[in-house]
Amino acid sequence: MTVKNFIEILIISYVLYQILVWFKNTKAWTLLKGILFILGFFLFAAVLQLDTILWLLEKCSVIAVTAILIIFQPELRRALEQLGSQDVFGRFFQTETVTEDEEFSKKTIHELVRASFEMGKARTGALMVLERENSLMDIERTGIAVDGIVTSQLLINIFEHNTPLHDGAVVIRGNRVSAATCYLPLSENMTINKALGTRHRAAVGISESTDSVTIVVSEETGRVSAAIGGSLRILSSEEELANFLQIQMLGPETRRTGRLRDIWKRKRIR
Template identity: 60%
Template sequence: MTKLFDGMKTYLMQSIPDIRVTDVVEMIIIAVLLYNVMLWIKNTRAWVLLKGILVLLGFILVAYLFHMNTILWLADKTINVGIIAVVIIFQPELRRALEQLGRNKVLGFLVSDNGKMVDDKFSDKTMNEIVKATFEMSKVKTGALIVIERKTPLAEYERTGILVDGVVTSQLLLNIFEHNTPLHDGAVVVRGNRIVAATCYLPLSDNMAISKDLGTRHRAGVGVSEVSDSVTIIVSEETGTVSVAFDGGLRRGMDPDTLREELKRIIEENEAPKGRRLKILKGWQKHEKKADK
């Protein structure tokens, strides 16, 4: 019996490859990467594409099992072109994924951004001034687009506008977005507690799920949130409805208390642990489904 167990032990030791510490580390890294890739894909339009690719792979597997050589030949010729087509079609999503990787806190220890002074952090006073101006404009249906910069620099959009460099006050915001004034078109960029520029041009979102009832101002707000971690406040010129765009999503029908709460939660998310970040983002609408009331 002892010889039997010894023989089984020897066989198992020879059959199972040696697992080194580096092998375990590699498996953990691959698992984390696959998890994050799947999580990213699920939150983009690439999720629908992935499901379609899985269906096609299922057909190819069936063709392989039944030796359907013509289908296999077509699949082989199509895959090479298909990979290039996917990269071209989903270039915005791939760019956004790389930007999110660059904003990762792990990389933040290697490359720190010392351009922002500690004293210039977005304050509660600034937040209250923005909320006050937003709903004063909402009452009279004055269109507005206010972009609050966070970690991702918005210098490329700032350069498309007119330099202001003024302390954020409700009166200054009201004057900027007043009708028939030189600065009322375009977006205002807020960095810390200062308005750095006005009349800025923003990238328009090409997300087809955005309601067709929404105009260029809303698409611009969502567009800049797709390529950065900024928070954008939008006031509709037609209805006076206040919306917030963040992380490619749009939340509409805000009131002063809700807007203040959401701004505070999103801004504080800069310093929040990862577990809390998921909680903060929970409940955000990724695509607009409701019409203005």
């Protein structure tokens, strides 16, 4: 083990770490899991010596490399731009930690619930996306950075009519509003109620591609709904919304409560 080998290990480790961070912070993370599944299937076929399947996979591999480059083209371009514009050595020594004060908390739930139903009473439309495991940095880049602590006053002011930030969605990471006026992908699900507008279709769209939780306040009816896992459901009271957010955002131990789960199923919008 020489100094040269040690330097090479450090460089390779750093490069692999940055690649994984890049995958995690983009939509490429979901695609990567699909690629890993295909590689696992390839290994399974190799162990069982399934010659026909191995031959097909080998012939498709050349096309797959080109397809990956095309699919990842926006992310690759953005990664190269960031590499050229940022201080690489500064990032190497930077330590990123999340303090307890920055984590999603019951106080954040209280502020979200209060803001949602106050905007509902005033018929103010709102769209709030809560980040969980899947990164929403791609969505953030479509909006304007805010980086403010979640409070009901801040959210109400953002979505107030005729204000510069009211159009679009806000992204919430932990207890902070990361960005506003963000654009969300619209769902192509044809079974969604046709009476629902673009705001609700956008909430379902982001819930289909990520594990996020999205709160929607209808401008027409003042009704508060939540989208998760590609489905949209009504939460008709502050207690229901608070319990739902606690179940979805504050860890697996709260997911065992069954009362809200039954309410959640009954309130689904057809």
